[in-house]
Amino acid sequence: MSEENNPFKTAYQREKHARREAEQLLEDKSRELYLKNRELEASYEQLKAQQALMLKNEKMATLGTLSAGMAHEVNNPLAFVVSNIKTLQEYIAAYLRLQKLIYKWVDEKKLPAPHIKVLQELAEREDFEYLIEDIPSLLNETADGANRVKEIVTNLRSFSRTQQSDRVETDLTEGIRSTLKLINSRFGENIQLKLDLQPIPAVICNSNEINQVFMNLIINAEQAIDGAGMIAIKCFAEKDQVVVTISDTGAGIPEEIQKDIFTPFFTTKPPGKGTGMGLAVVHGIIEEHGGTISLKSVPGKGTRFEIRLPQESAAATTGGSSSASAVSA
Amino acid sequence: MKGVVFNILADMVEETAGLEVWNDIVEEVSPSKGAYTAAQSYSDEELFALVGAVCEKLQIPREDAIRAFGKFMFGQLASRYPIFVQQQPDLIRFLKSVDSVIHVEVEKLYTSPHLPEFKYSEPAPGKLIMHYHSERKLCFLAEGLIMGAAEHYGSQIELKHPVCLHHGADHCELEIETAI
Incomplete structure (x- = not known):
């Protein structure tokens, strides 16, 4: 049997060829898999980004609702706090004027002596001198604080505003x-x-x-x-x-x-x-x-x-x- | 080393020295008994042992054998993966695509292929220096592959190897000069 007609060699070469084709097929499939995998990875990354965006939007929407509710609830009591402080400042100014007048009468001895004594004792006991000095600054600080709260509430309302008016x-x-x-x-x-x-x-x-x-x-x-x-x-x-x-x-x-x-x-x-x-x-x-x-x-x-x-x-x-x-x- | 390299070595030995010689070599030095699958990895030592046995059987120096194997391997790879040579119109462009195109594709398909690294410089028109670095130090295989590629593109080249890992350098320089 010559080398050319050897059936085993022919079969061997046929098998070798078949194996090469199988390996090629495997490589093609591996490449396809690789590309699919890349696509999937890209889609996954996109999905993750979308999900993060959705979460962020949802969080902002929730915060918007919460801010609107809070702003509304705080705004009502805040309105009378601010208004009352302003009125209180006027009232206190009136009282201070009265006190000044009484002190003047005491100094000028225009009141009966026993009354002057009672007034002086009261003023000393209650430290009116300090109160007169402290009341305006207390009221001013309170008004500042209330205005700051008002500003925060206004900002919260801006953040959560939903109306579409005034657009030109x-x-x-x-x-x-x-x-x-x-x-x-x-x-x-x-x-x-x-x-x-x-x-x-x-x-x-x-x-x-x-x-x-x-x-x-x-x-x-x-x-x-x-x-x-x-x-x-x-x-x-x-x-x-x-x-x-x-x-x-x-x-x-x-x-x-x-x-x-x-x-x-x-x-x-x-x-x-x-x-x-x-x-x-x-x-x-x-x-x-x-x-x-x-x-x-x-x-x-x-x-x-x-x-x-x-x-x-x-x-x-x-x-x-x-x-x-x-x-x- | 990937099984495809072993398969190509088998093809070369069978073609040049006959099936019996390859059978003897496999019998002597191959722990895998010659059953190599393209995508599977086998130890570098097994390949070096096979190459050593081929040199001994055929009475040829090791460097020459590896160079000849490289040249043969190029033809085989070009027929298995024709797209890479079809994409490049000339030898220089093909050689420059080895690192940026071919090795990238190989890495897509195989895990841990331990590919060599190439850097390129072109000091003059028609002259390319390939800076080769590989722990395997298979620079003679690279020489053979370059010669195979030159033959494929019908380019007359002069190939020099002035800097070599085998002579203590940290990389090899393969200078390719094409006839203009």
Whole structure:
């Protein structure tokens, strides 16, 4: 039997060929599996991100409801507390005038001697001199405290507001400029302000609320800068959205707290220095307008907030300089 | 080392020296008794023992045997995975795709393939230096593969190996100069 006609060799080569094909099949399947796995991993990551977003939205909605309820409940008693303090201040002023008159009569001996003695003993026992001095400051501090509570309640209501009244076509570039006029004095010589306001379509919004957003973000940017730095404000249109970015070269926000910064009462400032409502209010207003707000921050380098609002009306293109401009504040 | 390398070695020995020689070699030095599956990993020592036995049987120096194996291996790999050579129009571009394309694909399919690393530099037009690094120190196999690739693309090349892991360097440099 020659080598060529050896049936075992023929069978061996056939088997070898079959095995190679089987291995190829295995490789093809492995590649398919790998690609499917990659797709699944990507879908899983997307799902996780969506879930996190849903949780965040749900949390914010719950906080909104809670804030609205709390604001409403606190607001009623607060109204009469504030009103009563004001009335009390007037009443006390009247009493103090009476007391002054009595003291005058005592000094001028216009009252009978026994009465003067009783009055002097009472004044000494009750330390009227100190009371006269302390009452106005007690009342003023109480009024300050009540006003602070009022401010917090107003912020809570802004955060949770659901009404859609007072919305008109608004030029956001005008809003940015007027907000800057209001707070321009806050910026020292060390802070450079850079504006790049492209012409953008009008947006239907509550301009007071949106200006509040700009104000909170710009003040935050200014507070984040220790020493010299820059605040850059930019706006432009993208697809069916209007985008406003406010960036600073300040301290930045550590990654671990970035997820919390829109939560009501979350603050990194020392007690009494901030209510922790600024960014919560910003978030509430933007969400209520059907927009989004996001941030990118690198500790030590700075923070950039990006607001996207739907272009509800593209009828008019308004405002803005067509070229970049830099203003030193 | 993956079984596909063992299978290609078997093909080469069977083709050049005959089935009996390969059977003898397997009988002598292969703990796996020659049953190699492409995707399975086998010990590097087993491959080196097989190569050593081939050199002894065929009376050829080890480096030459490994180089010849590399050249043969290129032809086999090109016929099994034609897409990689089809994607690259010339030798230099093919060689440059080894690390960024071929090895990436291999890593998708096999776990822990322990692939060599290549870095590239092109000091002059038509000249490519491949910086090879591998714990296996199979630089002569790489030489053979490059020669096989040059043959496939019909390129005349001059291949130099001035820096070598076997001479105490921490990497090998394979200089490929193509005729312009």
